[in-house]
Amino acid sequence: MQLHRRVLVTGGAGFLGSHLCDRLIEQGREVICLDNCFTGDKSNVYHLIAHPRFEFMRHDVTMPLYIEVDSIYNLACPASPIHYQHDPVQTLKTSVHGAINMLGLAKRTGARILQASTSEVYGDPEIHPQTEDYWGNVNPLGPRACYDEGKRCAETLCMDYHRQHKVAVKIARIFNTYGPRMHPADGRVVSNFIIQALRDRPITVYGDGSQTRSFCYVDDMVEAFLLLMDSPDGFIGPVNLGNPGEFTIRELAETVVELTGSASKIEHRPLPQDDPKQRQPDIALAGRELDWQPATSLREGLKPTIDYFEGLVREGVA
Structure with a gap:
């Protein structure tokens, strides 16, 4: 399994990231787990610390990173209102500067990158269920905008890096996900x-x-991440991932x-x-392109x- 063997997971000590690290290790990948531990917790990956193919790196994605990788899962960002509203400016920096840094890394190394976006790009939707071609109903001035607009900007950056620099990008719009290792004080x-x-x-x-x-169990979401990352180059997304x-x-x-x-x-x-x-996600696209459903x-x-x-x-x- 040489394709995408050396993998970077930003936000890797978080809820979703730690489960993804588990699966990648099971697949025989070399995993670099990057986290500043603002909302992530190193205890989520303690069981992997001694593994010869696992490396934990304490680092903030808003700062440049110079390593060699084959693929990048950019999951780093506070994802619950309590956490992302605690420091809204830093939340925006994490989404925007973090995406710029990770896309720059992907450009330099030729890595494929999966950007963790969110159903919040749809805001308070006027259509139901939400399909990927819906542009959303987001308040750019409200208390949730630091997260909603930050993720929308990250999607824009992905598409521009793809068009301008030919970076291989995948955009996942994640709907409510739950399971073991959720932060007990995340307010979700x-x-x-x-x-x-x-x-x-x-x-x-x-x-x-x-x-x-709509609530998607974490194992189903991680399976979708893996399928999306390994999908053909011609499929970029964005693609809704969630349980309908x-x-x-x-x-x-x-x-x-x-x-x-x-x-x-x-x-x-x-x-x-x-x-x-x-x-509620419309996951017809994920079904067609990834053969995935929760x-x-x-x-x-x-x-x-x-x-x-x-x-x-x-x-x-x-």
């Missing part, structure tokens, strides 16, 4: 609900709970309470500004996720 709905339920605390639902989300199964936030809360056996009650709070009312149901994926957070709660770290 799945981790929030599980921790609240495990502690028998009120489940905080914003708005009336009728807003919808749509659930209301209230349905998710009720399922988590049931699976944890919690005594928690649902508590409603005001809906945050610019919070999307609907989020295989894990929400209930199946929630069980190992709950087990993971139970361990954190027992250890007093969540």
Whole structure:
């Protein structure tokens, strides 16, 4: 397996990145895991540290990087509102300067690069479900814009580096993903609900709970990354990656309470500004080009996720 043997994963100690590192090591690749550990955690890759084909590098993607690689997965960026709104200027720098640095590295080394974009490029969508040709409904001045517009700019940079410098790029628009190793304080709905339920605390639902989300289990998402990276050069994307199964936030809360056996009650709070009312991917393109669709149901994926957070709660770290 010589193609893309030496692989760089930025954000590699994060939730998605650490699972991707696992799979790449299983495939026999040499993996450089790069992370500044702002939201990533080195404990997510402790089990790989001694592996002869794994290297951990503490580095910020906003700074230039001079190494030799065959392929790059650029996953580095805070991805939850609590984290990306903590330092919005740095969030924008991570998306924009990080993309410039990683695309520059790909240009110099001839590496193929997969850019982790997001469903947030669609903003609060006016079409449902969202298809890749939809340009979005994003508020460029709102509190979520540092992430939404940063990722939109990163996509633009990918296309311009491809057109101007012939860099081989792949653009993945990632929808809600969950599973073990999610950050317990990321404020995302799945981790929030599980921790609240495990502690028998009120489940905080914003708005009336009728807003919808689609939840993809992490193993399915990592499989999509691998397929996209190894897809023919002619397929760039962007491509939606997510589970099209749509659930209301209230349905998710009720399922988590049931699976944890919690005594928690649902508590409603005001809906945050610019919070999307609907989020569901159209994954027809991924099906055609990658022969991919998620295989894990929400209930199946929630069980190992709950087990993971139970361990954190027992250890007093969540």
